[in-house]
Amino acid sequence: MPEGDTVWQAARRLHTALAGRLLTRSDLRVPRFATADLTGRTVLDVTPRGKHLLTHIEGGLTLHSHLRMEGAWKVYAPGERWRGGPEHQIRAILGTAEHTAVGYRLPVLELLRTSDEERVVGHLGPDLLGPDWDxxxxxxxxxxxxxxxxxxxxxxxxxxxxxxxxxxxxxxxxxxxxxxxxxxxxxxxxxxxxxxxxxxxxxxxxxxxxxxxxxxxxxxxxxxxxxxxxxxxxxxxxxxxxxxxxxxxxxxxxxxxx
CATH class of the missing domain: 1.10.8.50 (Helicase, Ruva Protein; domain 3)
Known part of the structure; x- marks a missing residue:
């Protein structure tokens, strides 16, 4: 399972690629959220919380993911070949005009209201790499x-x-x-x-x-x-x-x- 430093690095890559940009492509390949469409919304930020990744999206939404043992987020430039794994392992695609973020083998992927984030991360203690460290x-x-x-x-x-x-x-x-x-x-x-x-x-x-x-x-x-x-x-x-x-x-x- 990724450590806090690895998750922090993943959040930074995603934030750099997506934050402040309009989503032109959205594909959540999990049954519960397969019909959700985030296109036309702006990504506000990507924040690590312990081993969790919180992608904040315009309109009070959060895409919550956890990598556990096998999950990974990869960022690609337009026209770049996707090399994170076979197509059937893709669980999420978030695309902008500049980059596409692809989530592979994500064991946890859910879309929730940002106001409900405490439901998934509220149990965590102080984050060693977070602003809440105490x-x-x-x-x-x-x-x-x-x-x-x-x-x-x-x-x-x-x-x-x-x-x-x-x-x-x-x-x-x-x-x-x-x-x-x-x-x-x-x-x-x-x-x-x-x-x-x-x-x-x-x-x-x-x-x-x-x-x-x-x-x-x-x-x-x-x-x-x-x-x-x-x-x-x-x-x-x-x-x-x-x-x-x-x-x-x-x-x-x-x-x-x-």
Whole structure:
């Protein structure tokens, strides 16, 4: 599932291509909204909210999408070949005179009144890359269940929005705690929100493939800090990486080194 930095990048691409421009083509290929026609309306902005994308459209409408694991928005110039996938995977097309935005494999796509946005994003905690960021609120949310493992708490978008499985592992590495440590046992837990925000801000300008990674995906390779082999194990069915020497707290004993 895309992390907050990836969604932020997607929103910026869409905003640059569509914002302030009149829609000349509109095609929502989901049964519930297949008859909706947005042509003739102006796109006001495209805003990321955690892992959600909100495309605001003239007339008080919002096109809400979520990429999850496979979804993607691609932007094409006139005459450019569409390369995001086969035709049957297209779920949305928003076209202007200058660009066409095509949504592929979008598992969530819905058109709603902008006044009803809270129905789909109101449950989210403070957005690490958003104007609503509030470190104190995020910390209170995380500590509301002190027995909860840090990794699980970070992934819960109701606590803070934007951390995915990659930055869960990376944040835990930066604070030198394993993802299985109870969050209430972490000294100076405010370090978590500081580290998470630092990571997402540092990576939002980098393409996904060029992220600076300390432990994620590095099982069996030496830790950049101490040289110990990075380990991997599942946490809630998601691969989780950590350094058994640098990070204190319980680990998953079944986690292989590579």
């Amino acid at each position: 470190a104190a609120t995020a910390l209170r949310n995380l500590l509301a269940d002190p027995a909860r493992p840090i990794g699980e708490a970070l992934l819960d978008q109701r606590n803070l929005a934007g951390v995915g499985n990659i930055f869960k592992s990376e944040t835990c590495f930066l604070v030198r705690a394993t993802p299985w440590l109870a969050i209430g046992d972490l000294p100076s837990p405010e370090r978590l929100v500081v580290a998470a925000k630092k990571l997402l801000e540092a990576n939002r300008e980098r393409p996904g493939g060029s992220r600076r990674i300390y432990v994620y995906g590095r099982a069996g390779r030496p830790c950049a800090r101490c040289g110990t082999s990075i380990r991997v194990a599942d946490q809630d069915d998601r691969p989780t990486y950590w350094c058994p020497r640098c990070q204190s707290g319980p680990g998953c004993q079944s986690g292989p080194a590579g």
